[in-house]
Amino acid sequence: MEDKILSLARRRGADAEVFAERTTITRVTFQTDQGMSVNTKVVAGYGLRVIHRGRIGFAATSNPARPELVVDAALEACRLGATARFEFPPAQPLPGVRLFNNRLALQPVELMIASADEIIELARARLPGIQLGLNLEKRVGSLRVINTSGLDCSLDKTDYHLGLVGATSVGNRLISTTESANLSSTPAAARQAVERLIGRLSSTRQEAHLTPGRYPVIFAGSAVPSLLGPLFLALNGITLAQGRSPLADKEDEPVLDHNLTIFNDGLQDFGLGSAPFDGEGTPRRRLTLVENGVLKNFLLDLTTAAQTGRQTTGCAQRDYRNPPQPGLSNLVIEPGAMQLATALANIKEGLIVYEAEPCPPGDRACLETDESVRPAPDATTGDFVLTVKLGLKVEQGEFTGWLSGPVLSGNIFRLGRDLVGIGARQDDLLWALVPFLHVSDVAVEPQGKE
Amino acid sequence: MRAQLQEAFRAIPAQYGDVRIEESQHTRIVFQGRELQEITTRFEYGGYLRLLSHGNWAAASFNALEAPLRSVATETLALAHLLPPVTGRTVLSLSPARQEVRLDPSHDPTRVPLAQKLELISRYNDVLLASPRIVTTYSVYSDSLIRTHFCSSEDRYLYQERAYAGVALKAIAQDGTNTQGYQRSFSRQQGFGSLLNLEPEVEGIARVASNLLRAESVAPGEYPAVVDPLLAGFLIHQAFGHLCEADTLCQDKQLAELMSLGRRCGPDQLSIVDDGTMPNEQGTIAFDDEGAPASKTFLVRQGVLRAHLHNRQTAAQMGATLTGNARAGSYSYAPIVRMTNTYVEPGQALLDELICGIHDGIYCVGAWGCRTERLSFLLRAQYGYEIKDGKTGRTLRDIVLTGDILETLANITGLGNDLQMFGAPKGRTKAGQALPVGFGSPHIAFRTIRVSRP
Numbered sequence: 001m002e003d004k005i006l007s008l009a010r011r012r013g014a015d016a017e018v019f020a021e022r023t024t025i026t027r028v029t030f031q032t033d034q035g036m037s038v039n040t041k042v043v044a045g046y047g048l049r050v051i052h053r054g055r056i057g058f059a060a061t062s063n064p065a066r067p068e069l070v071v072d073a074a075l076e077a078c079r080l081g082a083t084a085r086f087e088f089p090p091a092q093p094l095p096g097v098r099l100f101n102n103r104l105a106l107q108p109v110e111l112m113i114a115s116a117d118e119i120i121e122l123a124r125a126r127l128p129g130i131q132l133g134l135n136l137e138k139r140v141g142s143l144r145v146i147n148t149s150g151l152d153c154s155l156d157k158t159d160y161h162l163g164l165v166g167a168t169s170v171g172n173r174l175i176s177t178t179e180s181a182n183l184s185s186t187p188a189a190a191r192q193a194v195e196r197l198i199g200r201l202s203s204t205r206q207e208a209h210l211t212p213g214r215y216p217v218i219f220a221g222s223a224v225p226s227l228l229g230p231l232f233l234a235l236n237g238i239t240l241a242q243g244r245s246p247l248a249d250k251e252d253e254p255v256l257d258h259n260l261t262i263f264n265d266g267l268q269d270f271g272l273g274s275a276p277f278d279g280e281g282t283p284r285r286r287l288t289l290v291e292n293g294v295l296k297n298f299l300l301d302l303t304t305a306a307q308t309g310r311q312t313t314g315c316a317q318r319d320y321r322n323p324p325q326p327g328l329s330n331l332v333i334e335p336g337a338m339q340l341a342t343a344l345a346n347i348k349e350g351l352i353v354y355e356a357e358p359c360p361p362g363d364r365a366c367l368e369t370d371e372s373v374r375p376a377p378d379a380t381t382g383d384f385v386l387t388v389k390l391g392l393k394v395e396q397g398e399f400t401g402w403l404s405g406p407v408l409s410g411n412i413f414r415l416g417r418d419l420v421g422i423g424a425r426q427d428d429l430l431w432a433l434v435p436f437l438h439v440s441d442v443a444v445e446p447q448g449k450e
Numbered sequence: 451m452r453a454q455l456q457e458a459f460r461a462i463p464a465q466y467g468d469v470r471i472e473e474s475q476h477t478r479i480v481f482q483g484r485e486l487q488e489i490t491t492r493f494e495y496g497g498y499l500r501l502l503s504h505g506n507w508a509a510a511s512f513n514a515l516e517a518p519l520r521s522v523a524t525e526t527l528a529l530a531h532l533l534p535p536v537t538g539r540t541v542l543s544l545s546p547a548r549q550e551v552r553l554d555p556s557h558d559p560t561r562v563p564l565a566q567k568l569e570l571i572s573r574y575n576d577v578l579l580a581s582p583r584i585v586t587t588y589s590v591y592s593d594s595l596i597r598t599h600f601c602s603s604e605d606r607y608l609y610q611e612r613a614y615a616g617v618a619l620k621a622i623a624q625d626g627t628n629t630q631g632y633q634r635s636f637s638r639q640q641g642f643g644s645l646l647n648l649e650p651e652v653e654g655i656a657r658v659a660s661n662l663l664r665a666e667s668v669a670p671g672e673y674p675a676v677v678d679p680l681l682a683g684f685l686i687h688q689a690f691g692h693l694c695e696a697d698t699l700c701q702d703k704q705l706a707e708l709m710s711l712g713r714r715c716g717p718d719q720l721s722i723v724d725d726g727t728m729p730n731e732q733g734t735i736a737f738d739d740e741g742a743p744a745s746k747t748f749l750v751r752q753g754v755l756r757a758h759l760h761n762r763q764t765a766a767q768m769g770a771t772l773t774g775n776a777r778a779g780s781y782s783y784a785p786i787v788r789m790t791n792t793y794v795e796p797g798q799a800l801l802d803e804l805i806c807g808i809h810d811g812i813y814c815v816g817a818w819g820c821r822t823e824r825l826s827f828l829l830r831a832q833y834g835y836e837i838k839d840g841k842t843g844r845t846l847r848d849i850v851l852t853g854d855i856l857e858t859l860a861n862i863t864g865l866g867n868d869l870q871m872f873g874a875p876k877g878r879t880k881a882g883q884a885l886p887v888g889f890g891s892p893h894i895a896f897r898t899i900r901v902s903r904p
Contacts, residue, residue, distance in 0.1 A: 031701060033700055033701050034700070034701065035505075035506065035533075035536055035539070036506070036533050037506065037507040037509070037533075038506075038507075038509075038529040038530070038533065039500075039508060039509035039510060039529075039784070040509075040510045040511070040525075040526075040529070041510070041511045041512075041782060042510075042511070042512045042513060042516075043513065044513040045494075045513065057489065058488075058489070058490050059490065059491045059492065060490070060491075060492045060493070061492070061493040061494075061495075062493070062494050062495055062496060062513040062514075063473070063494065063495035063513075063514075064495075064513075064514050065495070066493075069493055070491075070493060073491035073493070074491075076491075076564050077489045077490065077491060077564065080489060080564060080568050081486065081489050082485075082486050082487075082489075109529060109532060110532055113532055113533065131701070131702075169704060172704075172824070173823065173824070174702065174704070174823070174824065242482070242483075242485075321492055323488070323490065387821070405828075
């Protein structure tokens, strides 16, 4: 089908690129009071970009019956669309990365159900009365990118991962937390995820409050991507091309604490975001974004590379429904040397944050859904404003109560002077390997300042 | 198509089964500042088949059908039988039916040339950018045409066409380091023509954003307040409506007790409705995604909680009647309990009457977003005005309303006579599914409401 679409576009005089995706998803889900269910999902679709008379257009389809419709639509969008600033690239040598586990691909559903049962029984045994949500998901899929410059690359991939939501009542509140595990190469990761979930829910039965002030904060690995949101926005090629990145022209300059080294690693074996090529067929690599605090690279695709006078860094992310945009594939932050017990012991009064959302609902709410789905952090300054969704108050090294709602603020480019330590162990968030960050001084306000 | 769908369930030994086949076309055009960021057309085709057997659900979603639908049903049944039987789980049934609901052709956005859509959103974007102190914008045009075939094992076949068209516009004003924004969206099931001639409203968006540069931050406290229809409707949808969704109540026993039928939620003058039958509103449907007809449900009548919103399973579980609220974001999702068009019934008061009774209060306008946890809410208004001695005065910003929704509703002192309905182009999200919904309210006056700053 993708060859047919490409051929139709070429016959209409256009340069073209087709992104073809086909994935079969098998999902076992469970919720307390709802029981277990099983479903399968086949996703198959095609995204077409065309360049014609200096302009670029895009259309997509999951309807194989009428390929000419998507070609017509892409050419119409092209006629009205933006100036094309690049050409579709030819084939290039691709790196090796392990993506397909044949045993996993053939794993029967019965085994997934048995695994789910084991996980549920373990969680219930460890914390009777827990309200549990489980999502065990296996994906077997293929991608192919072809273009009229001769590029033709494809891959087959398997993923197997677990998502857990656990909740328990504390007073009138429902405290819930999440955990995830990549089971593609480490089946034992499921048990470890359960233990972490239960351990967190069992930390305390109290609620805690904080008076406004400045406190030491441990951002658990799960909260670090939210904290560093302004950084990733500043590194994004779209922000750079719009002239809004505070990191423009700062390559090879120190921009963060010298202990921080950050990669976008598209070549992790069995990584959720791994692939030998990006969404435009550019070879992926383990891209160093920041090395010992020094800026090394931006997240760029063909469009933003052309707009900023740079080369693509192989960071085009997409599915068939959307044209590519620069983004992270697998985020990796190098671990440090600090043990969590040491970090906690150093805190007289502070908090550890497990889950945080950028901003209270506000300025940059997602316009189209009328809700603050992912309010954007301020790319022009690096300021962050995070609402704690789940945290624990720490006093004299002990957990003394749950926290939800306090607002933390600061600036990620000034974190350097306050970064006390980086965790020695990385948390696996499926798409990221991230250690905790211990920051000595963060402004904390209660939810809704009085 | 009907015969093919009906064949899927013939002699399948399941308690219940249904299938949706959906064909749709979507257009999206995005400007950020002066730059055309995106112009996209997307064609989708797919289906979702689910079966309940021995008390277990199993489902399959697909794009192209590579095997007969009956084979998909047989394989899905086998998945359900892998799970240990569950007693007592059942769904309410409906009678056999044949019905087709077709679109008013004048509402079909695929009949409008792409160039015309681009010209419209480009023009509105230019209006925003032409305003003083507006430094950037985010302007989106989007439309969808959706055709859905539904068939259940009860021999209930339904065909429904829906079309949505909307614009969402945001202006960012800047003066030195002071940056303020304001946004509005306009979306109903009324076709492309309903989006024409909005220049006065678009100019208003830019004007508000610019005026907010001179606004002062609100002083936190507890105030008598009037809230505008958009903010009130948004609050009711987010902080109250979701609490009435029975699938949430089935999973949270404590919440179910707090939201038990018969409890008082507000004064006698308060009635809150969910109505999927309203003509042309964003959440309007003929049937939900389990084949139940849309209905008008009084969630609250004369201040008392009268009903929850149900799907077939929750209605069976809770001994309730179907309300037509089982909705799926697209063919690749199972239907869950969702609102349609949710609003507060109007009263008799004029806005001036609501305001003139307030000595020292606040008039809050628009909503950025809302965060909720059970009955607690935190909602940010887009802006407001102080009310002094019965008159509006200084413009205020950074207004966050917090509280317990039932306590807040109990504080209602007046309802305006000016019901307005709203909808956002892509709708709202629950469990990761974005869905078009409508929400609305008249102006509402509160004896007191807690105001803080972000």
